[in-house]
Amino acid sequence: MSKDPPELASPPLTARSILLQTGYLTAVAAVAVATGISWLMFPFFELANLIMTYLLAIVVIAARYGRGPSVLAAVASVAAFDFFFVPPYLTFVVADTQYLLTFAVMLIVGLVISGLTARIRRQAEAGKHREQRTAALYAMSRELAQTGAVEDLVTIAARHIGEVFEAEVTASLADIDGQLQITRHEGGLPVEQDEVTLSRWALEHRQPAGLGTDTSASARAVHLPLMGHRGSLGVVSVRPRRRDIFKIPGSLRQLETFINQTALAVERARLADEAQEARVRAETERLRNSLLTSVSHDLRTPLATITGAATTILESGSRLDQRTQQELLESVRDEADRLNRLVQDLLEMTRLESGALQLRRDWHPIEEVVGAALGRLAKSLGTRRVTVSIPPDLPLVAIDDVLIEQVFLNLLDNAIKYTPPDSAIRIIVSATDRSVTAEVADHGPGLPKGQEARVFEKFYRAASDSRRGAGLGLAICRGVVLAHGGRIWAHNLPEGGVAFLFTLPLTDPPPAPLPADA
Amino acid sequence: MPDPVVVLIEDEPQIRRFLRATLTGQGYRLFEAPAGAAGLVEVGSRQPDVVIIDLGLPDMDGIDVIRRLREWTAVPIIVLSARGQERDKVTALDAGADDYVSKPFGASELLARIRVALRHAAGASHEADESAFKVGELQVDLLRRQVVLGSMEVRLTPTEYKLLTILIRHAGKVLTHQQLLREVWGPAHTDQTHYVRIYMAHLRHKLEAEPARPRYLLTEPGVGYRLAAD
Numbered sequence: 139m140s141k142d143p144p145e146l147a148s149p150p151l152t153a154r155s156i157l158l159q160t161g162y163l164t165a166v167a168a169v170a171v172a173t174g175i176s177w178l179m180f181p182f183f184e185l186a187n188l189i190m191t192y193l194l195a196i197v198v199i200a201a202r203y204g205r206g207p208s209v210l211a212a213v214a215s216v217a218a219f220d221f222f223f224v225p226p227y228l229t230f231v232v233a234d235t236q237y238l239l240t241f242a243v244m245l246i247v248g249l250v251i252s253g254l255t256a257r258i259r260r261q262a263e264a265g266k267h268r269e270q271r272t273a274a275l276y277a278m279s280r281e282l283a284q285t286g287a288v289e290d291l292v293t294i295a296a297r298h299i300g301e302v303f304e305a306e307v308t309a310s311l312a313d314i315d316g317q318l319q320i321t322r323h324e325g326g327l328p329v330e331q332d333e334v335t336l337s338r339w340a341l342e343h344r345q346p347a348g349l350g351t352d353t354s355a356s357a358r359a360v361h362l363p364l365m366g367h368r369g370s371l372g373v374v375s376v377r378p379r380r381r382d383i384f385k386i387p388g389s390l391r392q393l394e395t396f397i398n399q400t401a402l403a404v405e406r407a408r409l410a411d412e413a414q415e416a417r418v419r420a421e422t423e424r425l426r427n428s429l430l431t432s433v434s435h436d437l438r439t440p441l442a443t444i445t446g447a448a449t450t451i452l453e454s455g456s457r458l459d460q461r462t463q464q465e466l467l468e469s470v471r472d473e474a475d476r477l478n479r480l481v482q483d484l485l486e487m488t489r490l491e492s493g494a495l496q497l498r499r500d501w502h503p504i505e506e507v508v509g510a511a512l513g514r515l516a517k518s519l520g521t522r523r524v525t526v527s528i529p530p531d532l533p534l535v536a537i538d539d540v541l542i543e544q545v546f547l548n549l550l551d552n553a554i555k556y557t558p559p560d561s562a563i564r565i566i567v568s569a570t571d572r573s574v575t576a577e578v579a580d581h582g583p584g585l586p587k588g589q590e591a592r593v594f595e596k597f598y599r600a601a602s603d604s605r606r607g608a609g610l611g612l613a614i615c616r617g618v619v620l621a622h623g624g625r626i627w628a629h630n631l632p633e634g635g636v637a638f639l640f641t642l643p644l645t646d647p648p649p650a651p652l653p654a655d656a
Numbered sequence: 657m658p659d660p661v662v663v664l665i666e667d668e669p670q671i672r673r674f675l676r677a678t679l680t681g682q683g684y685r686l687f688e689a690p691a692g693a694a695g696l697v698e699v700g701s702r703q704p705d706v707v708i709i710d711l712g713l714p715d716m717d718g719i720d721v722i723r724r725l726r727e728w729t730a731v732p733i734i735v736l737s738a739r740g741q742e743r744d745k746v747t748a749l750d751a752g753a754d755d756y757v758s759k760p761f762g763a764s765e766l767l768a769r770i771r772v773a774l775r776h777a778a779g780a781s782h783e784a785d786e787s788a789f790k791v792g793e794l795q796v797d798l799l800r801r802q803v804v805l806g807s808m809e810v811r812l813t814p815t816e817y818k819l820l821t822i823l824i825r826h827a828g829k830v831l832t833h834q835q836l837l838r839e840v841w842g843p844a845h846t847d848q849t850h851y852v853r854i855y856m857a858h859l860r861h862k863l864e865a866e867p868a869r870p871r872y873l874l875t876e877p878g879v880g881y882r883l884a885a886d
């Protein structure tokens with residue numbers, strides 16, 4: 139019994155008939171063996187004991203091969219017993235009529251035993267089968283629980299259901315609000331028009347259709363809706379390799395259990411997606427508000443200064459002394475500069491975010507880009523010590539020089555804004571086979587603890603920040619570096635100050651070599 | 657020498673007003689045109705010493721105005737353009753403009769560009785090729801092909817020297833990569849812009865005290881190079 143192969147419970151038709159044939163043959167053989175044993179026992183035992191040998195053979199056949207072969211064994215046992223052991227021997231003729239009662243009892247006992255044994259066996263098999271499906275269901279549930287994406291969920295479910303029910307499985311999802319739109323197919327089931335119609339029917343009517351159901355029972359596949367609490371989520375179509383599989387009691391119900399598990403998982407994933415979308419919307423909304431607040435404040439402050447200074451000079455210029463006039467004019471110039479930088483940052487950020495940014499890559503020495511940035515900032519750098527360390531054999535890098543200059547400008551501008559006017563700034567560039575790394579480090583107060591990654595977010599400004607800026611500079615740096623396929627990060631230095639680092643990949647083949655210099 | 661004549665082609669009245677104040681205050685005679693077509697007429701009738709043109713004009717593309725002007729005049733043309741429009745600047749320069757100023761700009765920056773343009777125009781018309789160039793510590797004797805930095809003579813390869821002489825010929829003016837490539841390597845190599853960058857790097861390492869903070873060989877990212885003139 140324990141050696142039964144698992145597919146014995148529901149073997150394919152041909153395998154089953156082969157098994158039955160062997161059963162009948164074995165039944166005949168078992169009776170022959172019992173007869174042989176009885177022949178050896180015959181001189182020493184009562185006839186009643188020989189009957190026991192036959193009953194044993196019947197039990198074995200019933201347990202192993204079920205009803206048919208065991209009935210054959212019972213009948214054959216009676217016949218063999220009569221033929222060999224009931225006088226007159228070697229004929230079916232019975233001298234003593236009381237043996238007829240023996241035969242009748244023997245046959246009845248044999249049939250009852252075979253019936254009972256076969257039933258026990260069926261129940262054991264059904265139990266084992268159930269246990270296997272429960273284990274399979276558990277395996278599927280566990281895998282579904284570890285999966286987040288709806289598309290992956292249906293793929294997993296289709297695979298499991300296909301394995302357990304030996305079927306080709308297609309899982310189709312209805313889109314979020316539409317009922318009819320089947321958006322996705324998984325698995326090997328060919329999409330035949332009839333089956334598609336049936337699966338749509340199942341989706342719309344929220345009940346199973348096709349093979350083994352009340353609707354179009356002649357179809358080749360069964361279509362079960364994935365029911366969530368807000369309606370159908372999709373349809374799973376199952377086309378078993380054996381049409382009779384759903385005739386086995388309870389197997390359609392077991393399939394429904396699988397489908398329900400899948401539906402639960404899909405619904406959970408959908409709800410999680412919706413919650414995530416809601417979070418993203420809320421975050422976008424928050425960012426937009428923060429942008430409006432930030433931009434309106436940052437635009438108005440310099441405008442207020444410019445308007446104020448200009449009107450003061452216009453209305454009472456002649457009464458102001460030379461120095462005051464000079465100061466007012468300088469503030470107009472400085473605030474206009476600030477406004478210009480802000481507008482530039484906003485434009486740059488918009489370009490980066492809208493995807494309108496097109497890199498104009500060409501081969502550049504990093505040194506040249508650093509030099510251009512330092513040149514542009516000469517005035518604001520003032521008397522600061524800037525040390526630059528770039529290996530002379532650094533390879534050319536394929537970059538958009540205007541944008542990478544912007545990265546250096548923003549990083550240097552940051553260092554200038556957040557460090558005392560006499561502190562030093564250092565720029566270090568190094569290269570490996572695969573990338574170039576640039577570092578801009580200062581000796582300022584460093585970043586607040588735990589904020590090293592947040593500084594690259596849009597509109598981030600240190601809480602205590604009295605210095606002004608839109609909080610876009612580092613976000614632009616990140617956007618530009620990412621667009622180049624590089625990475626950017628920041629960390630506080632043990633000796634004080636902060637280092638901003640970014641990498642640029644060296645993936646492209648190097649440019650054509652120079653002609654000989656003659 | 658009479659006051660230099662400037663034609664300004666610019667559609668923004670506020671910018672015209674500010675430039676009028678700046679330029680007339682510096683002794684230039686200014687004629688204004690609010691659009692491209694009017695600008696072409698103005699340049700034809702006034703015979704200016706310098707043309708200043710905004711690339712964004714209401715009636716025609718500023719670059720087309722430059723091309724039309726270059727069909728018949730070599731007058732220095734200075735372009736006004738916004739930062740972030742490097743491509744337009746290069747197109748304008750390659751179409752024949754002499755230099756550019758990024759908006760917003762300070763008066764001193766524009767005046768410096770005009771002075772350089774006038775100096776080059778004067779040099780060209782007198783055909784008096786200067787035989788020596790000097791900026792900061794850098795001295796170049798073009799007759800003896802001698803480059804001296806401070807008191808030390810610097811050895812340059814033929815290509816480096818050729819690149820340097822072209823920069824000297826246009827000192828103070830921006831030169832695009834294409835212009836430099838054409839002049840040093842010839843028209844067959846105009847897509848190999850990295851030649852220029854590599855030789856500029858060589859020159860910087862020979863002529864600059866700090867190659868990463870150049871004083872003479874300046875880079876204009878996205879546009880080209882400029883040799884400091886003063």
